[in-house]
Amino acid sequence: QVQLAESGGGSVQAGNSLRLSCVLSGGTFTDYNMAWFRQGPGKEREFVARIIWNARQLYYADSVKGRFTISRDNTKGMMYLQMDSLQPEDTAMYYCAATRLHGIVVESPAQYDYWGQGTQVTVSS
Secondary structure (H helix, E strand, O other): OOEEEEEOOEEEEOOOOEEEEEEEEOOOHHHOEEEEEEEOOOOOOEEEEEEOOOOOOEEEOOOOOOOEEEEEEOOOOEEEEEEOOOOHHHOEEEEEEEEOOOOOOOOOHHHOOEEOOOEEEEEEO
16 A cells, blocks of 8 residues: 655745655555645645656746755655745645646646645744
């Protein structure tokens, strides 16, 4: 049974950085395209970034482009999200997600098979 677990969230001031990590267990990591989503208070879950199985293609939401960097280490079954220049509007619960869909745009939560429990990121001004 595939399980995902995030870590690395916290509370920081605007302009600072955080690095989120996600580990996949119970499955073959390279079978999955991976993504980060976030959900702020009173908001719907939204796409942040995604990375295909071999890390050769990366995609970002416009709101984080140039500030966040997604990566993965297939030898460790790990995915990361380096978040720089954090702003209060980045405050949210951040989730990692895995999908077996390949070759299409996968930026809707409904397209993902497995989810972590989430890690909270709070950015104060």
